[in-house]
Amino acid sequence: MNTLIDSEHTVDHLEPLTGGTMPRMAPGLVAVVSVALGALALLLGVGIFGAVALAWLAYVLGLTFWTRAVEGSRKATDTLVQTLMWSAFVLAMVPLVSLIWTVVQRGAPVLTPAFLNDDMSGRALLGVGGGIYHAIMGTIMVTSIAAVIAIPIGIFTAIYLVEYGKGNRLAKVITFLVDVMTGIPSIVAGLFAIALFIVVTGDPLPRLGIGGSIALSLLMLPTVIRSVEEMLKLVPDDLREASYALGVPRWRTIVKVVLPTAVAGIVTGVTLAIARVAGETAPLLLILGTARVANWNPFSGPVQTLPVYIFQSLGQTTHFKYGPIWTDRVWGAALFLIIIVMSLNLVARIVGKAFAPKTGR
Amino acid sequence: MTTAIQEPAPQLEERARTTRVGDAVFSRTALGAALLVVALLAGVAIFLFIQGLPALDAHGEQAYGKSSVWTLVGPLLFGTVLSALLAMIIVTPLAIGLALVISHYAPRRLAKPVGYLVDLLAAVPSVVFGLWGIAVLAPRLTPFYEWLNSWFGWIPLFDGPVSGSGRTLLTASVVLALMALPIVTAILREIFAQTPTMHQEAALALGATRWEMIRLAVLPYARSGIVAALLLGLGRALGETMAVAMVLSATGAIISFDVISSANSNTIAASIANNYANAAGLKINVLIFAGLALFVLTFAVNFLGRWVATRGQVKA
Numbered sequence: 221m222n223t224l225i226d227s228e229h230t231v232d233h234l235e236p237l238t239g240g241t242m243p244r245m246a247p248g249l250v251a252v253v254s255v256a257l258g259a260l261a262l263l264l265g266v267g268i269f270g271a272v273a274l275a276w277l278a279y280v281l282g283l284t285f286w287t288r289a290v291e292g293s294r295k296a297t298d299t300l301v302q303t304l305m306w307s308a309f310v311l312a313m314v315p316l317v318s319l320i321w322t323v324v325q326r327g328a329p330v331l332t333p334a335f336l337n338d339d340m341s342g343r344a345l346l347g348v349g350g351g352i353y354h355a356i357m358g359t360i361m362v363t364s365i366a367a368v369i370a371i372p373i374g375i376f377t378a379i380y381l382v383e384y385g386k387g388n389r390l391a392k393v394i395t396f397l398v399d400v401m402t403g404i405p406s407i408v409a410g411l412f413a414i415a416l417f418i419v420v421t422g423d424p425l426p427r428l429g430i431g432g433s434i435a436l437s438l439l440m441l442p443t444v445i446r447s448v449e450e451m452l453k454l455v456p457d458d459l460r461e462a463s464y465a466l467g468v469p470r471w472r473t474i475v476k477v478v479l480p481t482a483v484a485g486i487v488t489g490v491t492l493a494i495a496r497v498a499g500e501t502a503p504l505l506l507i508l509g510t511a512r513v514a515n516w517n518p519f520s521g522p523v524q525t526l527p528v529y530i531f532q533s534l535g536q537t538t539h540f541k542y543g544p545i546w547t548d549r550v551w552g553a554a555l556f557l558i559i560i561v562m563s564l565n566l567v568a569r570i571v572g573k574a575f576a577p578k579t580g581r
Numbered sequence: 582m583t584t585a586i587q588e589p590a591p592q593l594e595e596r597a598r599t600t601r602v603g604d605a606v607f608s609r610t611a612l613g614a615a616l617l618v619v620a621l622l623a624g625v626a627i628f629l630f631i632q633g634l635p636a637l638d639a640h641g642e643q644a645y646g647k648s649s650v651w652t653l654v655g656p657l658l659f660g661t662v663l664s665a666l667l668a669m670i671i672v673t674p675l676a677i678g679l680a681l682v683i684s685h686y687a688p689r690r691l692a693k694p695v696g697y698l699v700d701l702l703a704a705v706p707s708v709v710f711g712l713w714g715i716a717v718l719a720p721r722l723t724p725f726y727e728w729l730n731s732w733f734g735w736i737p738l739f740d741g742p743v744s745g746s747g748r749t750l751l752t753a754s755v756v757l758a759l760m761a762l763p764i765v766t767a768i769l770r771e772i773f774a775q776t777p778t779m780h781q782e783a784a785l786a787l788g789a790t791r792w793e794m795i796r797l798a799v800l801p802y803a804r805s806g807i808v809a810a811l812l813l814g815l816g817r818a819l820g821e822t823m824a825v826a827m828v829l830s831a832t833g834a835i836i837s838f839d840v841i842s843s844a845n846s847n848t849i850a851a852s853i854a855n856n857y858a859n860a861a862g863l864k865i866n867v868l869i870f871a872g873l874a875l876f877v878l879t880f881a882v883n884f885l886g887r888w889v890a891t892r893g894q895v896k897a
Contacts, residue, residue: 267724298790305686308678309695315759316702319713326716376614384608385615394615396887397622403813403883404625404876405820406707407850411872412625414865415632425861438625441618469600471607499706502822502850506857506868527708527823531854534712534827554709565704569697 240290247283254279276307320558327555330548336556340512340524348545352553354514355529359560362429362508362525363498365518366436371490373437374444381445382452383474395449401442409435410503417507427509429518432525435503440493447489451482484575488568495564499557501527526557629873635863636870643863645856647834650867654874656834660750660846661875664825665818667754667840672761672814677807679762680769685795696770703763711827714756719747719828722755726841737838744843748830751840753848756824765814772806773799805889812886820879822850831855849875 243249258275262268280303288296338351377394385391413435417426455478463473479486509522510532530553536546636650647653683696726743733739780798789797800807831847839845847855853868860868 269721269724294790294793298792301792301795302686305678305682308675309682312675312679312702312759312762313698315713315718316698316705318717319705319709322713322717323709373614373617376611377618380608380611380615384611390615394619396891397619399887400880400883401618401622403816403820403879403886405822405850405879407822407853408625408629408820408872408876408879411853411869412628415628415869416624418632418865419628425865438621441621445618469604471603474607495704499704499708501706501708502826502854505854527706530708530712531823531827534715550712554712557706558709561704561706562701565701 250282326551330552355524355526357514358523359525362432365433370437370440377445378448398442398445407502409438410506413507427522429523431507432504436497443493451485455481488572491568495561499561504528633870633873636866639863639867656836657849659836661848664754668757668818671758676765679766683770684773699763707823711824714828719752723747738840740839749841750845753825753829757818761814761818765810768810772803776802809886809890816879816883822854826851826854
């Protein structure tokens with residue numbers, strides 16, 4: 221009885237259990253003030269970077285201290301961290317936007333049908349004209365051969381890892397090695413290719429397309445294996461067991477049940493792997509050499525690919541007379557390369573989304 | 582009666598045999614492919630050794646003006662490690678922030694597009710990154726380097742004099758950081774997303790703010806994953822070639838702590854890319870030897886990273 225009365229008395233003197241809360245529009249308000257501050261600094265002659273930095277600092281400090289005053293220090297820390305996280309995101313996106321903008325802006329005027337259909341033979345080296353036909357064809361050839369080598373090996377390795385070697389020691393070792401292989405520097409793959417062909421052909425300075433393909437397939441393999449492996453693991457065991465119960469042999473189960481179920485994911489993974497190696501330069505520098513016209517024979521003679529063309533042309537951009545022409549060619553080729561790689565990425569995403577097996581029953 | 586039962590027997594026998602043969606062929610092919618992958622990795626090491634070891638005899642002109650291949654590779658190793666470490670110093674806070682945005686901060690509808698944008702960064706070919714680094718990034722960073730030099734010149738890294746072109750080791754490191762960022766972020770966001778929901782909800786139920794929840798539940802859970810992701814990113818930064826080869830105007834195989842002047846250390850991968858064109862004979866072996874050194878270094882870093890990652894999985 222006493223306690224009840226006591227508590228009734230004390231209730232009147234207790235603070236309410238709610239603390240102060242920030243108005244909903246607080247971040248927007250602080251942002252407006254900060255931007256105004258930055259604009260003022262810009263007018264006073266601070267550089268654009270200085271102004272942006274100032275505005276950012278004003279926003280972070282302003283919001284944090286306001287929150288501290290209203291909601292207390294714990295909430296203030298939370299706000300501070302959240303602002304920093306989003307800043308990290310914006311900071312990472314600035315280069316991406318700037319890069320794509322620069323390449324499109326400088327490459328778009330160069331990308332004419334003539335530029336795509338010419339090679340660098342004849343007078344193109346010393347003057348106007350010239351194009352990237354040979355480099356596009358070289359990229360297609362070298363990358364396709366690499367895909368033809370890497371995809372079957374990769375898919376069969378993944379099948380072994382998931383279907384046959386599940387959990388045994390060899391499978392564990394291979395999984396680990398594949399992971400480590402992911403980290404092989406691309407230039408080392410190129411050095412491997414040249415070391416291999418010096419030994420195989422006896423030529424002290426071999427230049428041939430197939431060498432580039434082998435270097436690329438070495439870089440593709442781990443990506444292909446990992447993505448196919450992940451996809452095969454997603455196939456429910458129920459499907460396999462149902463197939464076995466019907467008396468279907470194991471290999472037909474894999475070919476007719478497991479692979480078709482996972483095909484969307486496999487296509488996505490393989491396309492992403494192709495997109496990755498299509499933009500590779502370093503492994504091809506040594507083994508492909510320099511070519512000025514399309515070379516369709518992968519077993520002899522130098523081949524040009526787009527990335528290598530960009531890198532090698534860069535050395536010419538300082539030429540006193542033809543430098544600007546070379547600069548144009550470099551940006552045109554870079555834009556076309558980005559278009560190829562991005563479309564491959566897009567195709568991969570669309571395939572992955574459109575043909576994904578329906579989960580849930 | 583008995584004949585009727587025995588009638589289909591040969592057919593069954595036949596089918597059983599094709600099953601056995603089919604299974605045997607298929608499983609052998611799969612095993613063969615898997616072993617081929619192992620052989621390929623071993624082949625990389627073996628062929629690099631075969632073609633790299635003759636470089637031990639190289640000196641003078643053959644070793645690019647150095648007395649032996651060791652005095653050539655040593656400074657290059659230094660440059661490689663320095664640039665990669667700088668890149669990781671830039672990447673670490675950015676990647677953790679970015680991964681947390683995707684896994685915890687962004688509204689669910691936004692998280693996917695944000696993740697896709699980061700993946701887009703990974704799709705940009707390295708040679709285009711290099712171009713952008715020369716044309717856009719390097720000139721923009723020069724004023725920042727002057728500022729660094731005037732305020733922090735007492736740190737050996739920023740000793741100056743500041744390079745006029747901006748094509749310094751620090752610029753190369755910034756580009757390297759951008760290239761390692763998507764890989765590190767992709768691994769981190771998967772690990773952060775795996776944190777048990779129960780831990781997170783328990784923390785929130787005790788009144789923790791979102792950051793306190795992340796600090797108490799997510800980060801401790803992800804600790805080994807973060808280390809592994811950073812090591813894998815480091816492996817990537819160590820081996821990246823084109824961005825450094827294009828952005829850096831290197832002075833050759835020197836040891837220089839100064840990362841904003843025009844006298845720069847070079848990295849192994851970039852010096853291979855820059856010197857391949859006029860290489861012949863023993864010089865090729867010297868380049869392959871340098872590549873072998875890089876291979877051993879990145880293999881060790883990646884090995885360590887994967888080891889930490891698998892150990893973390895067992896514990897968790």
